[in-house]
Amino acid sequence: MAYRDEIRSFIVENFLMGEDSPSLKDATSFLEEGIIDSTGVLELVGFLEETYGIRVEDEELIPENLDSIENIARYLEQKKG
C-alpha cells in the first residue's frame, strides 16, 4: 500500500493543484483523464527514479507501467523484486 499512497500524493501535489479528488481512483488512467501530458510523464519518471533508486529503461516507458496509480505500484513491485 505504501507505494500507492506515495504515488497518489505525488500526483495530487504535482498535477491536481494539491486537491485530492474522489474521482482519482487507483485504476484511473492519467492519459484518458488528461491528468498527465508528455512533460508530466518525464516528471513522474524523475520522481520514481529519485525516490525509489531505480532506472526506468526506455522500453519500460509504456502506459502498462505508468498510466495509473495501480500500474505504477505493480511496476515498482516487480522492479524492486
Next chain:
Amino acid sequence: MTLLDLIQEAAFRFPSRIAVKDSSGALTYSQLTSLAGGVARGLLSRGISKGDRVGLLVENSTRYVVAYLGILGAGCVALPLNTDNTQKNLLYILDQCRASALIGQSRFIRKYDLWGIARGGRLLVVTAGKADYPINDERIITWDDLLGESDKALSSLSGGDLACILYTSGTTGRPKGVMLSHENLRSNAESIISYLKLRASDSILAVLPFFYSYGSSLLHTHLAVGGTIHVENNFVYPNKALERMAREQVTGFAGVPSTFAMLLHRSNFKRMEWPYLRYVTQAGGPMPPAITRELKEALPNTDIFIMYGQTEATARLSYLPPDLILKKAGSIGKAIPGVELRCVDKAGRRVAPGETGEICARGPNIMKGYWDMPEETRKVLRDGWLYTGDLATVDGDGFFYIVSRKSELIKSGAHRISPKEIEEVVVELPDVHEAAVVGVPDEILGESICAFIVPKGEELDKRAVIRHCRKNLASFKVPHRVETIASLPKTSSGKVKKYLLRDLVAV
C-alpha cells in the same frame, strides 16, 4: 485553384485510398469529402455565412479533419484552437474575432465550461449526445444534427478569400490572430510538396497538433497529393507511437526538436529498423547539432530535412537539403520554392555575408495580417516583406543561420510561450512583489520555464505559485521551476536583463 480543389482532385483520382486514420477508424478520400460537404451545408443551413469565423476545439482525429474541411468548404474561416487552454483565453479569442460558431469536442466544452457561448447567439456544435448537455438551448446542436440532410448550395471560393486564423502567442501576452488566405494555404502546400517530393503513395504519422501551423501543413500537403495521415495522439508514450509507425509502414515523420530528443533518448527508436521511412522533417526551433548527428546515425538511409518557418508565413519559409545537413550543420538552409528570403540591417539594407541581420520574407505564403490588429500588422508587414523578428547570418553560399530571436518567446516542446502572460499571472499572488520568467535549456523540451520571483516578505510558498499557475494557465505554460531572488537585474531604462537570469540557472 484552392487547396480544397486539390483535395477534391485527389478524391476524384483515389476515392478509396485512406485519407486519415485514427484509433477509432479510417476515412477514405471519398468518405472524407462527402462528410466535409455535409458539415459545410450543415453550417450554411443554420445561418452561418461565407466569411464567418468558426472555432474548432477538437483534438487531432478524423473528425477534426472533416470539420476543418467542412468549415473551409462553407467559405467560412476556420479557427483551430489549442485544446490545452483556459476558459479565459478561449473566450478572448472567440470574442476578438467575433466567431459565429464553435465546433467542440464535448470533453473540452465541459472542461472549459463553454456552454454559455450559445446564449450570445453563437452556434455550438458538440460531439456528444444531448443527454450530456447541462443547459437546453436551440443553438446547441450535436455533430449528427450538423451532418443531417441539407441541400444548401456551397459558395465558390477564390484564392484571396480568408481560409483560417491561427492564434499565436504575442509578446504582449495577448494572442494575435494570423490571417491566412486560401492562396496562402495552397501555395505553401505546393512548395513543401515539391521539395519533399510528396506523392499519393506517401503516408505520415502525425504527432504534432493540427492547430499549430506545422501540424496544419502536414494535413494540407498530404491531403493535396492523395497521401495518408495516421493520427497519433499518444506520443506521451513514444514506444506505442513507434510500434504503430512501423506497423503502418509510414514513409514520413515530422517533429520538433523535443520530439527527436524523446525518440533518441527516451524510446526504442534507435533499436528498431525503418526500411519504409523515406524522410523526416524537423522544424519548430533550433535542434542541437548533436541531436541532428545522432538522428542521422540512427537513420542512415532516410532523408532528414531541417526546416524553418513561422505561422505568419503559413508554415514554411526555408529548408536545408538532406545531403547538406552535415556540411552546413546548424543552417536552416535557403528559401523554399516561390519564396524570397533576405537578411537586412535596421535601415532595411541587405547585410554582407557573415553579418547579422533580421530575416525578411516575401512570397504568396505570407499572411494577410493579424486579425483586427492593424498596428501589430504594420510592425511586421512592411513594403511587401514579412519581418520575422529572427536574427540570422548568411554564408557565402547563401545559406541562412539563425543567431537569435528578437522576441523573448520561450520555445518549450512544440509550444511558443509568452513569458509576459506567465508573469502577469504570477504577480497576481499577494506574496509576489515582482516576477520575471525565462526559458532555460532543457535536454528534452528545448527550453523549460523558470520563474524568478522577488517576494514581498521573507518567505514564499513556491508550491502555491505552481498551484496558482495551474489554475490560471494552460498546463504547458506552468513554470517547471520557481526561484526566489532579492531583486531583478535591470537596465537603466528598467528593462529586466533576462540573459543574466538565464545564466543563474544554467548548469
